[in-house]
Amino acid sequence: MRTDKESIWYEQYPKEIPLEISYEKKPLPAFLKESAAHYADHHAMSFFGKQWSYQQLLTDASSFANQLIKLGIEKGDRVAIMLPNTPQSVISYYGVLMAGAIVVQTNPLYVERELNHQLIDSGAKAIVCLDMFYPRVMKAMENTSLEHVIVTGIKDALAFPKNILYPLTQRKNNEMKVQVDYNETTHHFHKLIEDGESVIPEVDIAPESDLALLQYTGGTTGPAKGVMLTHYNLVANTTQCLRWMYKMRQGKEKTLAVLPFFHVYGMTVSMNLSIMHAAELVILPKFDPEEVLKTIEKQKITLFPGAPTMYIGLLNNEKIHDFDLSSIEACISGSAPLPLEIQQQFEEVTGGKLVEGYGLTEASPVTHCNLIWEQRKEGSIGLPWPDTEAAILTQHGQFAPKKEIGEIAVRGPQVMKGYWNRPEETSAAFKDGWLLTGDMGYMDQEGYFYIADRKKDMIIAGGFNIYPREIEEVLYEHDNIQEAVVIGVPDPYRGETIKAFIVKKEGAEVNEKQLDDYCRSQLASFKVPRLYEFRNQLPKTSVGKILKRVLIEEEKEHRTSGHPS
Structure with missing residues (x-):
């Protein structure tokens, strides 16, 4: 690759970044073992005042792996993890991999319908979930292969006295106390860890062929697909990230882990990178601007991977100048375009570097x-x-000339094996060995790439990839809707927000509140439209296809004229 005449970007690399990397062909958990061997007493995780050393993390993950094996989980079985960012999510992730099983990352915001599809499609035999999600999991189990449900709670990861006070806080906030019926198929996560053997299980894993992860992604032409990522894929991408961030000091960095681990970006750039380099993961279960600011100052965070909405949220917080954020050294922003003014303001406030990936x-x-x-x-x-x-x-x-717009295609050791049980869609995703991204862009004379237009129809709101087809299908199931189409419209905070155009059935009545309630019962909250517009008809082609592009252009005109619809 070093001699590829098209790889002109190599000329821009500083001497510290290698052109080629020799990747270790090891299972991903091998890096946890190595960090524990060299930095046994260093903090691996911190969660609201409670810490886990690298040795403790390895011990807990090993115990969990052995308990999964005792429950009948075999190499290649799928285990779903439905957790927000918590120490349990890291322990269970590495424990599943150490058992030779495949992680199925599941968004905790999923409602029963979405969860049921993922569990059926993946064939997951077990799921790890938060106690508050337990009722949802039980409702979603119909026709799945689930044999075991492993339940944990936020309080299980808190130090005294927070673990005592947390349930009281829940009751004060009128949050329902969930009763979990523990039995032969429903297990308490913490008890499994306590009762498990800490010896590292011996499982023969072939990193280049054995799957580590099924990461589900939406689709414009059908239901969510499971992306098959091998151990080698994840090791390669994490190693590439490590080499790119060449000023990282092994065993000395502190990573703010607020990007969701169930999102592949947070999993790689926050969790796996930190474990590989023996950094401390300072974990927050959700993004709260003031909590983030407090954590950066108190913990002296050095690395802060995030999404543009996070940096915007911090900059818009009136208390930002009350905190010392000077410990931050580097931030990689992903999931959505990063506005230049946000990059500049954040660097000015922190003194660190913020770049878009x-x-x-x-x-x-x-x-x-x-x-x-x-x-x-x-x-x-x-x-x-x-x-x-x-x-x-x-x-x-054909290969396009420089500065000419075309589809971005990529090849590399981090590229997936394919889509789970979808050979035709896997074949369509590649052309002559190149992965087709679906994003339109161009490359300049120095090898820098630019996005001109993203994947057809996809909306990026608050860092989440949202596929209108799924929302439209839900809307079409409503008894009073004749036609529905969904687009993304500009939003100063979320990047984009979701707008639905609705044509009601003749004589039917439905309002925004009713549609909002209905969508929230069928979709994760981040997929629910924020705006609705009712029309008598929608623009269409001569063959009856709805012209979504016309609606997008109309929105642009309205906003340019200062009259957003």
Whole structure:
């Protein structure tokens, strides 16, 4: 790859970043073992005042792995993890992999319908969930292969006296206390860990062929698909990230882990990178601007991977200047475009570096990033990472000249094995060995890449990839709706927000409140439309296809004229 004449981006690399990397062909948990061997007493995780050393994390993950094996989980079985960012999510993730099983990351916001599809499609035999999600899991179990439910709670990860006070806080906030019926198939996570053997299980894993992860991604043409990522895919992408952030000091960094681990970006750039480099994961279960500011100051955070909405939320917090944020050294922003003014303001406030990267679930996920400590270009997603080939393809599949817009395609060790049980869709995702991203863009004379237009129809709101087809299908199931179409419209905080255009059935009545309640019963909250517009008819082609592009252009005109609809 070093001699590839198209790889002109290599000329922009500083000497500290290698052009090629020799990747260790090891299972992903091997790096936890190594960090525990060299930094046994260093903090691996911190959660509201309670810490786990690397040795303790390894012990807990090993205990969990052995207990899964006792429950009948075998190599290649799928285990779903439905947790917010907590120490249990890290323990269970590495425990599942150490048992030779495949992690199925499940968004805790999923409602029964979404969860049921994922469990059926993956064939998961077990699920780890938070106690407050237990009723939802039980309702979603119909026709699944689930044999075991493993339940944990936030209070189980808290130090005294917070573990005593937390349930009282829940009751004060009128949060329902969930009764869990523990039995032969429903297990308490903490008790499993306590009763498990801490010896590391011996499981033969072939890193280049054995799957580590099924990461579900939405689709414009059908239900969510499971992206098959091998141990080698994840090791490669984490190693690439480590080499890109070459100023990281092994065993000395502190990573703010507020990006969800159930999102492949947070999993790689927060969790796996920190474990590989023996950094301390300072874990927050959700993004709360003031809590984040307090944590950065108190814990002296050095690395803060995030999404633009997070940095915007902090900058818009009136108390931001009350905190010392000078410990921050580097931040990689992903999941959505990073506005230049946000980058500049955040760097001015913290003194650290904030750069935009690019990737997709099918690539573990990162393929491009701006240089953190060297030249950056406004509006660019940056340069391809080491060992990552990138190209711009014309509509005829030819390589496009520089600065000409075409589809971005990538190749590299981080690219997926394919889609779970979907050979036809796997074949369609590749062309001559290149993964087609679906994103339109171009490359300049120095090898920097730019996005011109993203995947067809996809909405990026608050860092989440949202596929309108899924929302439209839910709306079409409503008794009073004749036609529905969903688009993304600009939003100063979320990047985009979801707007639904509705044509009611003749004589039927339905209002925004009713549709909001209905959608919340069928969709995760981040997929629920925030705006509705009722119309007598929608623009269509001569063959009756709804012209979504016309609606998008109308929205642009309304907003340009200062009259958003």
